[in-house]
Amino acid sequence: MNYTDLHRIYHQPFFDLIKQSRAVHEEHWTSNEVQLCTLLSIKTGGCSEDCGYCAQSARYTTDVKAEKLMGREQVMERALAARANGSTRFCMGAAWKGVRVGTQKFDQVVDIVKDVATLGMEVCVTLGELGSEEARILKEAGVTAYNHNIDTSPEHYPNIVTTHTFDDRLSTIRHAQDAGMSVCCGGILGLGETIEDRLKMLEVLSNFNPHPESVPINALMPQKGTPLGENVQVDSFSLVRMIAVTRIAIPRAKVRLSAGRTNLSREAQALAFFAGANSIFYGDKLLTAANPRANEDLALLRELGLSAQQPNPSMEAPLADEVRELAPASCALAGCGA
Ligand code: SAM
Ligand code: DTB
Ligand code: SF4
Helix, strand or coil: CCHHHHHHHHCCCHHHHHHHHHHHHHHHCCCCEEEEEEEEEEECCCECCCCCCCCCECCCCCCCCCCCCCCHHHHHHHHHHHHHCCCCEEEEEECCCECCCCCHHHHHHHHHHHHHHHHCCEEEEECCECCHHHHHHHHHHCCCEEECCCECCCCCHHHHCCCCCHHHHHHHHHHHHHCCCEEECCEEECCCCCHHHHHHHHHHHHCCCCCCCEEEEEECCCCCCCCCCCCCCCCHHHHHHHHHHHHHHCCCCEEEECCCHHHCCHHHHHHHHHHCCCEEECCCECCCCECCCHHHHHHHHHHHCCEECCCCCCCCCCCCHHHHHHCCCCCCCCCCCC
């Protein structure tokens, strides 16, 4: 979708916008389900990058202490606990610039992925930059989705990060997609960007081919000691507007109401689900920051008559447009709405 269309859709009166996004949502997502994803930081802090929002960057003095890569057994324990709590996706994050084949840390992560992949959950990792070889090995090890956010518009990106470029992000995403992994890619609101930047980010995301399988929409959780630590919290109506436009622009993606839910009322979250969000990070912690308590989330879903989505560990990347058009009427491939 192009910027002009996104701008027109976004700037409708609020109720017209969510009426439109609700209709798109109901067309593509017929059950009242929400995907529950548990995050685990397998390598915390000490990161070489300077992302201005992130407490894990070694450049800033924050409350996060750098730790070593977690061991396989410890990760498995956490993955089993996540599954027992009803999570269907396990997302492991590492505070690295990226990974390289032939290094010990990459081999260790691949072993962790192989273990977690035996549990029947969707396996997501977010490890920073990947080349084509790293992407191929991760896919083979059992990764179903690679998370790599573009975070904001290409124009605003250099104001937030200087140690890598927007194009570096796109090239990792290309490598992940070429290896057959689904891509989880979204951004953060509250980085001092304009509405125009938000829509330009969405223009880039909606022109990915294949489309991202999921789109996390994070609201900045200002982290003490980071350059953006004093930013103001994102207003819930603009967050819901962004979710609604994302649902319309990328109808088959899971739209994840991500970081920042601790600052949202139950009513604001309900509105976000109504507008098109159908996934959350679930569990008391994100990577290093707080998340609503799991029992509160389950109570909210129950209240709204929503249930947890089943896992789809064999998930393939959504088909590219031209292939989708040729697919049979009842195409059973995940992400294929044909
Ligand atoms: N190092 C990897 C990378 O940069 O891709 C993975 C981890 S990084 C923490 C994953 C994403 O979390 C970021 O791209 C950003 O969208 C989100 N994030 C990080 N810090 C955040 C914060 N303080 N508030 C909201 N979202 C945040
Ligand atoms: C994403 O878009 N948000 C998650 C996940 N992908 C890796 C991370 C949110 C991090 C929030 C800050 C923290 O926990 O340190
Ligand atoms: Fe490092 Fe990722 Fe944090 Fe950037 S967002 S500083 S790459 S952990």
